[in-house]
Amino acid sequence: MERLSVKRKILSLLIAAIVMAIGILLFKYAPMSVFGRDILFDASLHLTLAIFALYVVWYFIDQNKSWRIPYFVFSLAVVVIVSVQRILVDAHNDIGLLAGFIISIVAIVVSRWKYFHNKFEF
Numbered sequence: 363m364e365r366l367s368v369k370r371k372i373l374s375l376l377i378a379a380i381v382m383a384i385g386i387l388l389f390k391y392a393p394m395s396v397f398g399r400d401i402l403f404d405a406s407l408h409l410t411l412a413i414f415a416l417y418v419v420w421y422f423i424d425q426n427k428s429w430r431i432p433y434f435v436f437s438l439a440v441v442v443i444v445s446v447q448r449i450l451v452d453a454h455n456d457i458g459l460l461a462g463f464i465i466s467i468v469a470i471v472v473s474r475w476k477y478f479h480n481k482f483e484f
Contacts, residue, residue, distance in 0.1 A: 366421075371421045371422070374421070374473040374474055375417070375418060375421065375473070377469075377472060377473040378414065378417060378469040378470055378472070378473035379414065379469075381465075381468060381469035381472050381473065382410050382414055382465055382466060382469040385405065385410070385465030385468065385469065386405055386407055386410060386462075386465065389404065389405035389461045389465060390404040390405040390406075390407055390461075390462075391404075402452070402453070402454055402455040402457075402458055403454075403455055403457040403458045403461070404454070404458050404461070405458055405461035405462045405465055406444075406445075406448055406453075406454045406458050406459050406461070406462030406463075407462065408444055408447075408448055408453075408462075409441065409444050409445060409448065409459055409462035409463060409466070410462045410465055410466050412440055412441060412444045413441065413462075413463070413466035413470075414466065414469075416437045416440060416441075417466075417470060419433075420433065420437075441463075445459050
C-alpha cells in the first residue's frame with residue numbers, strides 16, 4: 363500500500379468531505395424540501411458523518427498493519443450501531459441508510475481515485 367504525504371491525506375479528506383456534502387444536499391435536504399421533514403428515505407447524515415470520522419481516524423491513527431482487522435471490526439460496529447439507532451428512533455428507513463452509506467463509499471472512492479482506479483473489474 364502506498365504511503366501518502368500529510369498534504370495528500372488532507373486533500374483526500376477535503377475531497378471526501380466535499381463529495382459527502384454534495385451528496386447530503388442532493389439526497390437529504392432536496393428530498394426533505396420536496397416531501398417534508400418527516401420523510402424516512404432521506405440520506406442519513408448521521409451515518410455519513412460517522413463514516414467520515416472513521417475515515418479520518420483511518421488516515422491518521424490506523425496505519426499500523428496489526429490494527430487493521432480490529433479497526434475494521436470497530437468500524438463495522440460503529441456503522442451498525444448508528445444504523446440501528448436511526449431506525450429505532452424512526453429517523454430513517456433502509457433506503458435512507460443505504461443512501462448515506464453509498465454517498466460515503468462514493469466520496470471515499472472519488473477522494474482516492476488513483477488508488478481505486480483499475481482495482482475492480484465488472
